[in-house]
Amino acid sequence: MSLLDVKGLTASYGPVPVLHGLDLTVDEGEVVVLLGANGAGKTTTLRALCQMGLVNIGGSVSFDGQRLVGRRPEQVVRLGIAHVPQGRGTFGELTVEENLQIGAYVRSDSEVRADIERAYQIFPRLGERSAQHAGSLSGGEQQMLAVARALMSRPRLLLLDEPSLGLAPLVIKDLFERFAELNHSLGTTMLIVEQNANVALAIAGRAYVLETGQIVLEGPAEQLRHNDAVRRAYLGF
Amino acid sequence: MKPRIIERASPAHRVWQITGWAILVVAVLVIAKGQPNYRLLLMSNAAALSVAILGLNLVVGFSGQISLGHSAFFGFGGYTAAVLIVDHDWPFLATLPVAALFGGVLGFLLGLPALRIRGLYLALVTLALAIVFPSLAKIDQLADLTGGANGKPVPVGWHRPSWFPLKVTQQGWQFLVLAALAGLLFFLASNMVRSRAGRALVSLRDNEIGATVSGVYPAGWKTGAFAISAAYASMAGAMLTLAIPIVAPDTGGFVLAIQLITGLVLGGIGIISGSVVGALAIVWLPELTRSWGKFLPLFSENKTALLANAAYGILLIAMMFVMPGGIMWFVRFVRSKFVRFVPRLPKVSSLDEDVEVGPISAATVQQTQGGSA
Amino acid sequence: MLLAASVIAKVPGIDSGFFRLAFFLKLVSNGLVNGAVYALMALTVVIIYRTTSHLNFAQGEMATFGAFIVFALAIQQGIPYVFAIIIAMVISMVAGAGFERFLVRPVEKRSALGVVIVTLGLFLTLNAFTAAIWGTESVDVLKPFPGGLGDKFTFMDGPPQFFVTYKAVGIWITLAVLVIALWWLLQHTKLGLAYRAVASNRESSLAVGIPVGRMLMLGWAISAGIGTLAAVLISEQSNNLDFNLMGVVLLYGFAAAALGGFDSIVGAVVGGMIVGLVEALVPQLFTFIGSELSLAMALAIIVIVLLVRPQGIFGTKRIERV
Numbered sequence: 001m002s003l004l005d006v007k008g009l010t011a012s013y014g015p016v017p018v019l020h021g022l023d024l025t026v027d028e029g030e031v032v033v034l035l036g037a038n039g040a041g042k043t044t045t046l047r048a049l050c051q052m053g054l055v056n057i058g059g060s061v062s063f064d065g066q067r068l069v070g071r072r073p074e075q076v077v078r079l080g081i082a083h084v085p086q087g088r089g090t091f092g093e094l095t096v097e098e099n100l101q102i103g104a105y106v107r108s109d110s111e112v113r114a115d116i117e118r119a120y121q122i123f124p125r126l127g128e129r130s131a132q133h134a135g136s137l138s139g140g141e142q143q144m145l146a147v148a149r150a151l152m153s154r155p156r157l158l159l160l161d162e163p164s165l166g167l168a169p170l171v172i173k174d175l176f177e178r179f180a181e182l183n184h185s186l187g188t189t190m191l192i193v194e195q196n197a198n199v200a201l202a203i204a205g206r207a208y209v210l211e212t213g214q215i216v217l218e219g220p221a222e223q224l225r226h227n228d229a230v231r232r233a234y235l236g237f
Numbered sequence: 238m239k240p241r242i243i244e245r246a247s248p249a250h251r252v253w254q255i256t257g258w259a260i261l262v263v264a265v266l267v268i269a270k271g272q273p274n275y276r277l278l279l280m281s282n283a284a285a286l287s288v289a290i291l292g293l294n295l296v297v298g299f300s301g302q303i304s305l306g307h308s309a310f311f312g313f314g315g316y317t318a319a320v321l322i323v324d325h326d327w328p329f330l331a332t333l334p335v336a337a338l339f340g341g342v343l344g345f346l347l348g349l350p351a352l353r354i355r356g357l358y359l360a361l362v363t364l365a366l367a368i369v370f371p372s373l374a375k376i377d378q379l380a381d382l383t384g385g386a387n388g389k390p391v392p393v394g395w396h397r398p399s400w401f402p403l404k405v406t407q408q409g410w411q412f413l414v415l416a417a418l419a420g421l422l423f424f425l426a427s428n429m430v431r432s433r434a435g436r437a438l439v440s441l442r443d444n445e446i447g448a449t450v451s452g453v454y455p456a457g458w459k460t461g462a463f464a465i466s467a468a469y470a471s472m473a474g475a476m477l478t479l480a481i482p483i484v485a486p487d488t489g490g491f492v493l494a495i496q497l498i499t500g501l502v503l504g505g506i507g508i509i510s511g512s513v514v515g516a517l518a519i520v521w522l523p524e525l526t527r528s529w530g531k532f533l534p535l536f537s538e539n540k541t542a543l544l545a546n547a548a549y550g551i552l553l554i555a556m557m558f559v560m561p562g563g564i565m566w567f568v569r570f571v572r573s574k575f576v577r578f579v580p581r582l583p584k585v586s587s588l589d590e591d592v593e594v595g596p597i598s599a600a601t602v603q604q605t606q607g608g609s610a
Numbered sequence: 611m612l613l614a615a616s617v618i619a620k621v622p623g624i625d626s627g628f629f630r631l632a633f634f635l636k637l638v639s640n641g642l643v644n645g646a647v648y649a650l651m652a653l654t655v656v657i658i659y660r661t662t663s664h665l666n667f668a669q670g671e672m673a674t675f676g677a678f679i680v681f682a683l684a685i686q687q688g689i690p691y692v693f694a695i696i697i698a699m700v701i702s703m704v705a706g707a708g709f710e711r712f713l714v715r716p717v718e719k720r721s722a723l724g725v726v727i728v729t730l731g732l733f734l735t736l737n738a739f740t741a742a743i744w745g746t747e748s749v750d751v752l753k754p755f756p757g758g759l760g761d762k763f764t765f766m767d768g769p770p771q772f773f774v775t776y777k778a779v780g781i782w783i784t785l786a787v788l789v790i791a792l793w794w795l796l797q798h799t800k801l802g803l804a805y806r807a808v809a810s811n812r813e814s815s816l817a818v819g820i821p822v823g824r825m826l827m828l829g830w831a832i833s834a835g836i837g838t839l840a841a842v843l844i845s846e847q848s849n850n851l852d853f854n855l856m857g858v859v860l861l862y863g864f865a866a867a868a869l870g871g872f873d874s875i876v877g878a879v880v881g882g883m884i885v886g887l888v889e890a891l892v893p894q895l896f897t898f899i900g901s902e903l904s905l906a907m908a909l910a911i912i913v914i915v916l917l918v919r920p921q922g923i924f925g926t927k928r929i930e931r932v
């Protein structure tokens with residue numbers, strides 16, 4: 001059974017439908033990429049999965065056998081899904097350390113401190129800046145912070161919304177290498193939504209292509225990399 | 238039943254409009270002739286307030302700036318008229334344009350800093366302005382001009398001229414004059430909002446960035462809107478002196494400010510005719526509560542004024558839930574089931590349908606159609 | 611400085627009596643006591659503004675109603691002040707949370723103007739009900755602190771005397787305790803961290819699993835409780851309790867919050883003190899400004915701050931969300 005099982009997902013902002021029936025699955029331990037251009041509905045898809053407001057959601061979303069549609073966002077987090085929003089979404093006025101602390105909000109165990117230390121080990125730059133306000137960090141550092149924060153809830157599924165947005169190419173390369181690393185060492189399942197197909201497909205196992213609210217292509221990442229249409233549209237050659 | 242479609246500015250539309258105005262005129266005449274004096278006084282009040290609310294509507298509903306302090310302009314206009322009439326022997330009608338002009342200048346001056354204070358902060362500043370106005374009117378140094386804390390009596394004393402065919406009382410005549418003035422001002426406003434200027438304002442309200450990019454520069458239009466709305470409110474204050482022969486510090490204070498907002502919300506923000514409905518509502522509400530108050534244990538025995546306030550408050554809240562568009566919005570909603578007014582339809586040839594397709598789907602479509610990729 | 615004082619004192623319009631030390635100190639201490647109450651009101655403004663970007667125009671009336679509950683319990687029923695105040699605060703807090711959940715939240719989705727209108731409507735309704743229930747006349751003043759003529763610390767025997775009343779000290783201590791409690795709550799508890807997170811980024815707070823709705827209700831609840839407390843204190847200080855008790859005080863609270871920064875706790879305290887001092891000193895200094903114009907000064911403060919430096923002294927520069 002897949003960890004995440006989505007069937008016929010629809011979503012709309014008020015009267016405007018954005019998603020027209022998506023089917024996708026994510027198995028435990030996988031890195032799955034959802035490719036799409038601007039306006040395709042990528043962010044809406046993730047928000048629909050997390051039950052974040054302003055989106056009328058239909059269809060079925062099942063996480064580890066549990067129904068997600070209709071739950072409150074905090075319940076989704078408690079079930080084990082962490083969402084890294086588009087644009088990082090760090091708490092600018094809080095310090096780096098406080099950002100990590102709040103990432104563990106749904107936890108009440110005593111290992112939070114240990115996890116924060118581990119986050120500093122994985123992302124040393126965050127450790128250096130632990131007392132700084134998150135808003136003063138660079139784009140790449142904020143992205144790392146956002147991911148580290150998401151990991152603090154010890155999620156089973158990590159949703160990442162366009163992590164490469166606004167970052168320099170070298171930073172992006174570094175970032176995605178860390179994602180792959182996290183997947184290998186922690187076994188964290190990831191669903192990454194991206195425009196930048198190059199880096200995303202390099203670390204993914206499987207991928208879907210989303211266009212105007214519908215899945216138009218799916219398959220192993222390697223296969224999609226060599227697909228002519230994908231190459232022309234998303235890989236630039 | 239399908240609603241009947243009528244194009245704006247078509248003959249059918251004109252018939253509709255003329256009938257509407259005719260009904261209003263007849264109603265005004267009937268009221269002026271037949272109603273008892275104390276009711277005519279209330280109606281005069283409503284006429285003046287409707288102009289004030291219209292001013293508020295122009296700035297809140299059409300240019301999207303929150304002003305909770307338009308009562309200050311109302312009071313200012315009243316005092317202007319009082320000074321001109323009492324100290325300088327001006328005739329009543331002449332004071333109106335002056336009040337409007339001064340009010341407009343004041344509004345322009347206040348509208349300039351208002352550009353820099355957005356949204357909620359502007360609400361706070363304008364509310365504070367309304368709260369402070371009575372204090373300003375009571376300044377000892379100005380007492381010669383303003384009459385100090387007791388206000389300034391304004392004996393206008395304009396009687397029905399002998400050539401006027403309809404025999405009405407003093408109050409009836411006052412009401413007729415004010416209603417006529419209000420009607421004129423409403424007609425002007427109605428044309429203003431349908432003009433290019435009006436549409437520019439609305440575009441600013443709905444999407445400031447989009448409008449600016451299209452060439453509508455916010456600063457000029459917004460201060461202009463503020464100025465005109467202040468002019469209206471000011472003129473309304475001057476108008477009221479005809480029926481109520483005194484101006485007092487509290488005339489421009491907090492209570493009136495809230496009443497104007499209540500009237501605006503009740504009638505319908507952004508709907509011109511709503512201003513009339515709103516004014517009638519706020520003038521007649523205390524009358525209604527005066528008779529009901531007896532039945533409510535808490536509010537009986539001289540507390541009916543409080544009941545009016547409580548009713549205003551509850552209505553404001555309820556409207557936000559039930560009818561945020563106001564009464565006239567609801568009326569128009571019902572009307573739209575029967576008849577709908579649409580802008581003049583341009584004549585165009587059929588447009589080609591452009592379906593947005595992404596590159597993968599296009600490739601797929603081409604493949605399934607057997608063409609080469 | 612004495613030379614400067616004697617020169618300034620000769621300027622017409624300035625009251626030369628102003629500079630007699632005892633008199634001056636008395637004004638300052640009065641200003642700081644009133645300032646403490648304005649600081650409390652400013653705190654209520656800031657607490658709600660931080661997480662919602664709304665201003666609650668009904669805050670004053672909610673506080674007045676709370677003070678009247680204390681009146682009903684303590685003076686009419688004879689319950690000791692401590693319990694009466696606590697009960698009234700709890701009732702206010704529940705009401706505050708309820709208002710947020712049922713009156714404000716459904717409307718704020720649609721428009722920010724709607725929230726302004728709802729709080730104005732609430733203002734009117736509460737004001738009318740307070741007067742309807744307890745009458746429009748002044749009632750017996752609340753006296754949680756000993757307020758007799760002898761209850762004071764005398765520093766200068768005078769004439770004129772300079773003393774500080776027990777109730778003044780009580781008010782300062784209340785403010786200090788409250789501010790410390792708030793500071794501790796916000797900086798050192800998980801709840802406070804969650805609250806600051808909601809203030810910083812509401813969407814990310816949802817993403818992290820914080821029950822944002824409950825945080826908003828909590829903010830309104832705390833503000834309501836503090837408001838009631840402020841009303842009780844100002845009642846004793848100004849020797850008055852009627853249904854319009856807090857109308858003006860709220861305006862001063864807004865001025866203080868604007869001055870200090872709408873999202874700064876420290877700013878609320880500092881702003882409150884400054885507004886209190888200005889209110890006490892300026893009309894005495896410039897005698898042509900009568901007491902009527904204290905309100906105008908509050909307005910002037912608000913306007914000047916918002917034009918010149920909208921974030922106030924301690925606030926953060928934020929993108930206006932309205």
